[in-house]
Amino acid sequence: MRPPEIRRASRFWWRVPLMAAYGFIGVVHLATPDAFLPIMPDWVPEPRRVVIVTGLCELAGVLGLAWAPARRWAGIGLALYAVCVFPANLKHAFEGITVPGLPDSWWYHAPRLAFQPVFVWWALYAAGIIDWPWRARSGR
Template sequence: MLFAAFGHLTFQRAEFQAQVPDWIPLSKDVVVILSGIVEFILGLGMVFWVKAKVWVGIALAIFYVLIFPGNIAQYINGTDAFGLDTDRARLLRLFFQLLLILWALWSSGALKILIERSKK
């Protein structure tokens, strides 16, 4: 997350802008900067905020859900970014988002807690 945040704010800014859907009512650069700041905060939270790691993991999973429309827009519009220069690559990226969501929940311990609560 920290590396992605750094990329949002510096050398990958144009790549991230390519994923922002046209229907978002803000400039693509503003969206990329704001999402980079959120990623930076969530990344720091995952590393340093141990007592709230479960909540940070849930917030990160929600963040991944919220940015998913960007991945869909990239697929639908056929936008090349991050080396995703074929429809097949862009389609596979959509499924990768689910893995990111699960990873955020698992790595924070939230997945275990959510599973335990669902058994009750």
């Protein structure tokens, strides 16, 4: 395999678990939107509707990652999504809000908060928008 083919195969294996994670949590957002209401920041208008829309966005991102013509837009959308939900993750962590089914300790919250930028990178890499850190170096 030549480097572009290897990179293309690599992106596929990065996409699969990302799609599984966003697919699962998207379904959870739609099935139990009220469970997420306590972690919604007070400044978010119509929080229940926002939770439902986020679930739909996650599922749309999964479909977009699966369909090559939409892949770049899906990667951008999921990266922006990861940035937009960060305030809810912060509220959840710092206000000690209990959400059924989720751990309620810093052993859960610290890695989750630290991992948020990784989700941004992951969406962009899996969609073929960025190559970092595996891009080919020119002149070597």
